[in-house]
Amino acid sequence: MNIQRFLPRDRLQTLIDQLMSAGYDVIGPQVRDHAIIFDHLAGVDQLPIGITDEQAPGRYRLEKSDSVRCFDWATGPQALKPMTFVSRETLWRSDRRPDGSLAFREEPMVTRPTAIIGIRACDLAALSIHDRHFMHGAHPDPQYSQRRQSLFLVAVNCMRSAATCFCTATGDGPRARSGYDLSLSELDEGFILEVHTERGRDVVVRLDVTEATSAQIERANAGIEQAAKQQQRTLPAGPLQDKLVAAVEHPHWKTLDDRCLSCGNCTAVCPTCFCQTHGDEISLDGRQTSHVRQWESCFNPDHSYIHGIVIRTERPQRYRQWLTHKFGTWEEQFGRSGCVGCGRCIAWCPVGIDVTEELAALLIEPGIEPPAEQPGGKSDGQSGGVAHHE
Numbered sequence: 001m002n003i004q005r006f007l008p009r010d011r012l013q014t015l016i017d018q019l020m021s022a023g024y025d026v027i028g029p030q031v032r033d034h035a036i037i038f039d040h041l042a043g044v045d046q047l048p049i050g051i052t053d054e055q056a057p058g059r060y061r062l063e064k065s066d067s068v069r070c071f072d073w074a075t076g077p078q079a080l081k082p083m084t085f086v087s088r089e090t091l092w093r094s095d096r097r098p099d100g101s102l103a104f105r106e107e108p109m110v111t112r113p114t115a116i117i118g119i120r121a122c123d124l125a126a127l128s129i130h131d132r133h134f135m136h137g138a139h140p141d142p143q144y145s146q147r148r149q150s151l152f153l154v155a156v157n158c159m160r161s162a163a164t165c166f167c168t169a170t171g172d173g174p175r176a177r178s179g180y181d182l183s184l185s186e187l188d189e190g191f192i193l194e195v196h197t198e199r200g201r202d203v204v205v206r207l208d209v210t211e212a213t214s215a216q217i218e219r220a221n222a223g224i225e226q227a228a229k230q231q232q233r234t235l236p237a238g239p240l241q242d243k244l245v246a247a248v249e250h251p252h253w254k255t256l257d258d259r260c261l262s263c264g265n266c267t268a269v270c271p272t273c274f275c276q277t278h279g280d281e282i283s284l285d286g287r288q289t290s291h292v293r294q295w296e297s298c299f300n301p302d303h304s305y306i307h308g309i310v311i312r313t314e315r316p317q318r319y320r321q322w323l324t325h326k327f328g329t330w331e332e333q334f335g336r337s338g339c340v341g342c343g344r345c346i347a348w349c350p351v352g353i354d355v356t357e358e359l360a361a362l363l364i365e366p367g368i369e370p371p372a373e374q375p376g377g378k379s380d381g382q383s384g385g386v387a388h389h390e
């Protein structure tokens with residue numbers, strides 16, 4: 001289905017209203033604590049109108065512009081991950097019966113149909129990886145599945161890339177290609193509204209839209225093309241699994257000891273990372289337990305705790321685990337790399353470690369100095385420097 005309509009800017013509110021009257025809670029991007037995050041959205045005036053972002057290794061800043069646009073920014077710290085795979089939740093509880101036996105009960109879950117406006121192509125790609133793992137694997141996850149099935153997704157095609165974006169290198173953006181109900185391409189005068197599903201069409205037929213002109217479609221396409229051309233970071237030619245396995249003893253890993261803090265920020269903001277830890281919390285009287293799952297990071301030493309010992313005691317070992325899994329052995333598990341090129345781990349690393357630079361440095365012969373400029377990309381001299389998040 002590929003129906004393109006034009007929604008004038010002053011009628012964007014009608015899309016939100018229509019989604020609400022169709023029974024959806026609406027969520028969209030908003031400025032909060034100097035970053036763009038997703039939260040409940042009732043009115044267009046809550047959107048980040050005239051806000052753009054500047055991103056670099058260890059740096060994320062919002063800036064005001066004189067643009068009338070609502071989506072003139074790249075990815076914020078949040079992807080869809082917290083909405084489908086929540087950071088902490090109780091999965092089940094147990095109660096001790098008077099006879100001493102245990103009664104288990106599932107934690108009830110209430111989800112409402114939810115429409116999310118403003119999802120980028122890279123985050124749709126990450127969602128599709130999570131769908132494969134959490135919904136279509138041998139052991140579907142009921143919590144993820146229930147939340148995921150409640151979503152109606154309105155994608156936004158990127159018209160500008162941050163300096164940290166490299167979705168063209170992973171093949172995941174900047175145009176949304178699948179996994180959404182509607183997509184918006186923003187022009188100054190309004191939006192090219194593309195219908196991708198039947199339920200998307202059900203919403204659009206109730207809107208006061210016109211045919212998109214070929215000139216408008218061309219301008220939207222040119223904007224997306226411009227976002228692709230803006231990207232300067234790239235990846236070594238793949239697949240990378242064999243190359244990374246061959247580089248497992250590369251001396252470059254040791255340099256991470258002086259740089260990586262093992263804070264796990266990169267895994268928290270990464271839209272594809274889904275490591276989790278489970279534990280039971282016992283009530284003080286010992287009569288009840290809650291089984292809690294929460295996000296885990298391979299940068300946490302306990303992540304590699306097996307049979308009484310921590311396997312990856314050194315920070316470079318943990319970084320190596322993350323990088324070789326994300327860019328290498330994910331291929332074996334999912335038939336693709338675990339990176340969708342969103343650039344979040346670069347911007348939100350407090351010391352500005354840049355995966356694209358690390359990969360470029362690792363996949364050259366030991367003993368040869370890493371290039372000052374990565375292939376097709378650039379080093380802006382901030383990696384390893386002072387971080388600025390506002």
Ligand code: SF4
Nearest residue numbers: 270339340342343345
């Ligand atoms: S590894 Fe970094 S760039 Fe790739 S998807 Fe994760 S956060 Fe985004």
Ligand code: SF4
Nearest residue numbers: 260261263264266349
């Ligand atoms: S690479 Fe950066 S964000 Fe990731 S654990 Fe190390 S210091 Fe933290």
